[in-house]
Amino acid sequence: DVKVTQSSRYLVKRTGEKVFLECVQDMDHENMFWYRQDPGLGLRLIYFSYDVKMKEKGDIPEGYSVSREKKERFSLILESASTNQTSMYLCASSSPRGEAGGTYEQYFGPGTRLTVT
Amino acid sequence: AQSVTQPDIHITVSEGASLELRCNYSYGATPYLFWYVQSPGQGLQLLLKYFSGDTLVQGIKGFEAEFKRSQSSFNLRKPSVHWSDAAEYFCAVAPGSYIPTFGRGTSLIVHP
Numbered sequence: 522d523v524k525v526t527q528s529s530r531y532l533v534k535r536t537g538e539k540v541f542l543e544c545v546q547d548m549d550h551e552n553m554f555w556y557r558q559d560p561g562l563g564l565r566l567i568y569f570s571y572d573v574k575m576k577e578k579g580d581i582p583e584g585y586s587v588s589r590e591k592k593e594r595f596s597l598i599l600e601s602a603s604t605n606q607t608s609m610y611l612c613a614s615s616s617p618r619g620e621a622g623g624t625y626e627q628y629f630g631p632g633t634r635l636t637v638t
Numbered sequence: 639a640q641s642v643t644q645p646d647i648h649i650t651v652s653e654g655a656s657l658e659l660r661c662n663y664s665y666g667a668t669p670y671l672f673w674y675v676q677s678p679g680q681g682l683q684l685l686l687k688y689f690s691g692d693t694l695v696q697g698i699k700g701f702e703a704e705f706k707r708s709q710s711s712f713n714l715r716k717p718s719v720h721w722s723d724a725a726e727y728f729c730a731v732a733p734g735s736y737i738p739t740f741g742r743g744t745s746l747i748v749h750p
Contacts, residue, residue, distance in 0.1 A: 548740050562742060563648070563728065563742035563743050566737070569737065611682070613681075613692055615736055622729070627674075627738065628691070629681035629682040629683070631680055631681045632681050
């Protein structure tokens with residue numbers, strides 16, 4: 522089974538703090554994603570990465586950055602946390618088309634509920 | 639750009655009743671289509687997917703979905719709902735790339 526783990530289930534930070542959210546997958550997937558989930562808004566893509574050291578902005582990258590130094594690890598960084606970044610953060614991975622069984626389905630971690638006070 | 643609409647924000651059913659969750663997409667060709675389920679406090683889990691072939695797709699937990707090209711729909715169904723099916727359900731579309739677009743979700747409430 523694919524496993525995607527996130528470093529924390531719950532996190533409370535203060536406004537202005539630098540916050541690191543870590544995500545690790547064990548299936549050698551090329552693609553990794555960070556989403557935030559808010560009630561009524563569904564999942565919104567923050568950043569994604571299709572290879573080590575490669576990153577692309579999603580729909581709402583402002584206030585966030587990412588790092589992918591190793592294939593299995595994708596980190597989301599809040600440079601200076603603000604209260605409007607209080608949310609559930611979901612990490613996902615997927616395999617690219619062409620690999621056996623690869624049809625773009627994503628595998629999600631359990632989520633990190635971040636509260637910024 | 640593609641879009642996904644889940645017209646029902648909340649659906650309430652009685653345990654044992656049948657269920658249909660609606661999903662409509664906007665895209666010029668046939669995309670990859672997915673349904674995910676999110677139990678409270680959890681990440682998303684894939685229920686089923688469609689990318690070609692038989693338009694009726696079977697998934698886990700007794701769910702199925704039917705792709706209807708003429709209606710640009712991919713509705714999720716279950717003949718008899720169990721209390722444990724109470725969750726948030728997301729439809730997603732990946733139009734030939736690996737970046738899916740998600741609907742806003744439908745919250746399923748199951749009454750005993």
